[in-house]
Amino acid sequence: MRPGEPLIRFDWILDNLDEIAQRLGEHLVMVVAAFVVAFALAMIARRWRALYGPILAVTGTLYAIPSLALFVLLIPITGLTLTTGIVALVLYTLLILIRNIVVALDGVPADVTEAATGMGYSSRQRFWRIELPIAVPVIIAGLRIATVTTIGLVTITTFIGLGGLGYLIINSGTQRFFPTSIYVGVALCVTLAVIADVSLSWIQRRLTPWAQARPGTS
Numbered sequence: 001m002r003p004g005e006p007l008i009r010f011d012w013i014l015d016n017l018d019e020i021a022q023r024l025g026e027h028l029v030m031v032v033a034a035f036v037v038a039f040a041l042a043m044i045a046r047r048w049r050a051l052y053g054p055i056l057a058v059t060g061t062l063y064a065i066p067s068l069a070l071f072v073l074l075i076p077i078t079g080l081t082l083t084t085g086i087v088a089l090v091l092y093t094l095l096i097l098i099r100n101i102v103v104a105l106d107g108v109p110a111d112v113t114e115a116a117t118g119m120g121y122s123s124r125q126r127f128w129r130i131e132l133p134i135a136v137p138v139i140i141a142g143l144r145i146a147t148v149t150t151i152g153l154v155t156i157t158t159f160i161g162l163g164g165l166g167y168l169i170i171n172s173g174t175q176r177f178f179p180t181s182i183y184v185g186v187a188l189c190v191t192l193a194v195i196a197d198v199s200l201s202w203i204q205r206r207l208t209p210w211a212q213a214r215p216g217t218s
Contacts, residue, residue: 008179008180008183013180013184020168020184020188023168023185024188024192028192031089031147031150031151031154033086033089035093035097035143035146035147035150037086037090038090038093038094038097038098038146039097039101041055041090041094041098042094042097042098042101042102043101045098045102046101046102046105052098052102055094055098056095056098056099059091059094059095059098060095062091062092062094062095063091063092063095067088067092067153067156068156070088070091070092071084071085071088071156074087074088085154088153089150089153089154092149092150092153093146093149093150096142096145096146096149097142097143097146099142100138100139100141100142100143100146101135101139101142103138104135104136104137104138104139104142105131105132105135107134107135107138108130108131108134108135112130112134113126113130113131116129116130133207133208136204136207136208137204137208140200140201140203140204143200144196144197144200144201147193147196147197147200148193148196148197151189151192151193151196152189152193155185155189168181168182168184168185168188
């Protein structure tokens with residue numbers, strides 16, 4: 001940073017909106033891809049319960065590995081590609097999501113599922129119409145934690161040559177001593193985390209209107 005230069009150069013922000021949008025897009029792609037894969041694996045673990053214990057053991061061990069070290073360990077397998085970032089993020093979110101989803105679905109009262117079966121619901125209909133709606137509050141609670149965690153972890157992927165908002169913080173900001181880029185990257189990360197958390201909270205209220213009703217109201 002040169003003497004007399006302002007902390008935030010708005011002209012730089014306006015001139016680099018394309019790159020900022022690109023880095024934000026890369027960030028979102030890695031976050032969304034990680035959750036899609038993690039949710040699918042969570043459902044597999046619930047369907048085949050014999051896999052549940054081993055998956056929790058493996059994901060618990062991987063969760064204890066520092067994020068940067070995990071990225072480096074994956075490079076010989078997946079290379080310096082977007083896949084490396086996605087795989088690492090999936091591994092970190094699996095521990096949170098799998099346990100959360102399975103516990104939420106297992107918490108559906110047995111008499112409710114039995115009543116649905118007695119009414120002629122198939123196992124698939126029972127899952128989508130009865131079990132999942134009841135489990136939504138607990139699932140989204142875990143999803144909110146995993147989302148904010150993942151958004152922060154994506155920033156670290158810049159250390160292995162991937163994009164995302166970390167590029168603005170590390171490559172353009174810290175290495176070049178350019179504070180505007182750092183502030184933009186940090187502000188977007190925080191804003192993205194807040195928007196994601198608020199959006200998930202709104203989705204939960206929309207999907208579970210009965211949970212918002214006051215006791216004694218119809």
